[in-house]
Amino acid sequence: MHPQTHDLVLITLLxxxxxxxAVASSLARSSQFKRLLVAERRSRRDIIKMLAWIVIPLMLxxxxxxxxxxxxxxxxxxxxxxxxxxxxxxxxxxxxGAVLSIPAMWHKEIFALGANLAVALIFGNFRRFVGEDDIWxxxxxxxxxxxxxxxRTVEFPHLDxxxxxxxxxxxxxxxxSVISHLRPHSLFALYSDSWLIELAICAxxxxxxxxxxxxxxxxxxxxxxxxQGRLLLEARLDALQRQINPHFLFNTLNSIASLVRSRxxxxxxxxxxxxxxxxxxxxxxxxxxxxxEELEFTDDYLAIEVVRFGDKLKVVKEIAEETLxxxxxxxxxxxxxxxxxxxxxxxxxxxxxxxxxxxxxGTNLIIEIxxxxxxxxxxxxxxxPISGLVREGSGIGMRNVRERMEVLYGDSAQVEIVSRPGRxxxxxxxxxxxxxxxxxxxxxxxxxxxxxx
Numbered sequence: 001m002h003p004q005t006h007d008l009v010l011i012t013l014l015x016x017x018x019x020x021x022a023v024a025s026s027l028a029r030s031s032q033f034k035r036l037l038v039a040e041r042r043s044r045r046d047i048i049k050m051l052a053w054i055v056i057p058l059m060l061x062x063x064x065x066x067x068x069x070x071x072x073x074x075x076x077x078x079x080x081x082x083x084x085x086x087x088x089x090x091x092x093x094x095x096x097g098a099v100l101s102i103p104a105m106w107h108k109e110i111f112a113l114g115a116n117l118a119v120a121l122i123f124g125n126f127r128r129f130v131g132e133d134d135i136w137x138x139x140x141x142x143x144x145x146x147x148x149x150x151x152r153t154v155e156f157p158h159l160d161x162x163x164x165x166x167x168x169x170x171x172x173x174x175x176x177s178v179i180s181h182l183r184p185h186s187l188f189a190l191y192s193d194s195w196l197i198e199l200a201i202c203a204x205x206x207x208x209x210x211x212x213x214x215x216x217x218x219x220x221x222x223x224x225x226x227x228q229g230r231l232l233l234e235a236r237l238d239a240l241q242r243q244i245n246p247h248f249l250f251n252t253l254n255s256i257a258s259l260v261r262s263r264x265x266x267x268x269x270x271x272x273x274x275x276x277x278x279x280x281x282x283x284x285x286x287x288x289x290x291x292x293e294e295l296e297f298t299d300d301y302l303a304i305e306v307v308r309f310g311d312k313l314k315v316v317k318e319i320a321e322e323t324l325x326x327x328x329x330x331x332x333x334x335x336x337x338x339x340x341x342x343x344x345x346x347x348x349x350x351x352x353x354x355x356x357x358x359x360x361x362g363t364n365l366i367i368e369i370x371x372x373x374x375x376x377x378x379x380x381x382x383x384x385p386i387s388g389l390v391r392e393g394s395g396i397g398m399r400n401v402r403e404r405m406e407v408l409y410g411d412s413a414q415v416e417i418v419s420r421p422g423r424x425x426x427x428x429x430x431x432x433x434x435x436x437x438x439x440x441x442x443x444x445x446x447x448x449x450x451x452x453x
Contacts, residue, residue: 008070009192013204015073017211019061023076024212027053028219037216038223047088051096054084063103065188075188077101078176079208081116082123082169086135086209090124104188111187115176122172130161136217138165138210166206173205174198249278252304259307266307273304291358291365292324298333298356305341312351313341323358326365326433329404336369336427339398344373344425352424365433370426376419398427405431 027033036042036050061074068074077100085093097116104112127135139162173189177198180189190201252274259267277300295317302315337354345352357368405413412432419425 006192006194006197008072009190009197009201012072012190013200016076016204016208019073020076020079020208020211021215023057024215026057028215034219034223038220042088047092050088051084051092051099054080055096055099059100059103062100066103066107066109072188072190075104076208077104077112077116078119078173078189079205081119082172083209083212085120085123085125086127086165086213088124089127090121093120093124096120109185109187111179111183115179115187119172122168126165126168130165134161134165136213136220138162138213169206169209170202173202177201249274252277255304270304270307273300273307276300277304288327289330290324291319291326291328291367294328294330294333295319295324295356297331298337301334301337302354309341309345309351313345314351314353316353316355318355318357320359323360323365326360328365328367328431329408332401332404332429333367333369335398335400339427340369340371340373340425344371344375347374360433361430363433364430367429367431368426370424372424375421375423375425376417401429405429 028037030053033050033053036046036053039046042050058076058080062077065072065075077097080100081093081097084096088096094117097120098113101112101116176187176189177191180187181191192198192201252270256267256270256274259270277297306313306315333356337356340354345354352372355368355370357366357370359366402415405415409431414428414430416428416430417425418428
């Protein structure tokens, strides 16, 4: 192979950068490749799949280079082999480099296999020498890397692994260029008789390797941020679920304490019911449960409250049968019912009624908890998306429900609180229903008749 003209080499270097960016970006769009890329541990099958994702398109590029005259930028076998060594280690990189050399070997470039194996060994062992963070943080911006290295070295003399990798890539590219110059038909590599052009060739190699690392590292960071966000939401939801348990227990124990002397049998009955409730609370609960199961839990709570209040407390249920299988956040209704009883009915001498309603409206589930108690101040009446709700004046239970619905639904759900002093309060929850759910109820069924406890 004769020395390439200066213009052809410079154009080839620019196209190489574009090819590297295009291939890396295309792979980054694949969900399967992203999963392999961010995996902390890869099985042998995962490594083979990752090699296939990288090698197959680039082997096609080598084949194009040997078949199409002057289309040299399609061959990135050296950079790809170095990249596989840095990401996967020497063994997989040697396999990938050997596969990449097949079109060149077929074209009688007999040094292609040996060169790729040597590159795989060099950069695969470099991976063992440095940490994974050093590899992912490698910058293709050579001037900035050199500037940071000089500044750090002046202050704290040490061997910088980033600069070591940069120099290693440059040196290996130079050696391959020299071999290609001496044995032009045995190995392909860009080279030039001009030292300035040769310097550009060697300087381009770290950039071609660094571009995929930067693109794929951005994917890794996005996935980690998503995972951290999911874990944060789960932790926040778990904390909110646990917050309601001691609050509920404290109020129930106060109710039992008020009956221990005056009505010990009723106190005993309440303790048994409380034991049933605590058994449920101490069990691992999913974030979502069917509405029917949630209502069963509230029945136990209401049974305790009915014992405490006697005839002064009535509970009416207007529950549409088709809503019973719809998934709702667990421990959602109990704090709202508790609020109605404690803040709405308990201050009234004559007690009152708590009404539970549920129905479907389009793709939304609507749940209402209404009481005919003393009501709240007008400023406490509010209708808004979850993120826009006023958080004051409703106690732990109401804040807990609001925050949990915000975590689970964001602005897709609404809470409406309508209260009139002396006439009662209604809390209306609107939440989306997953239409793909197997338990999605049929809307044409007749609502369940009124039941009074």
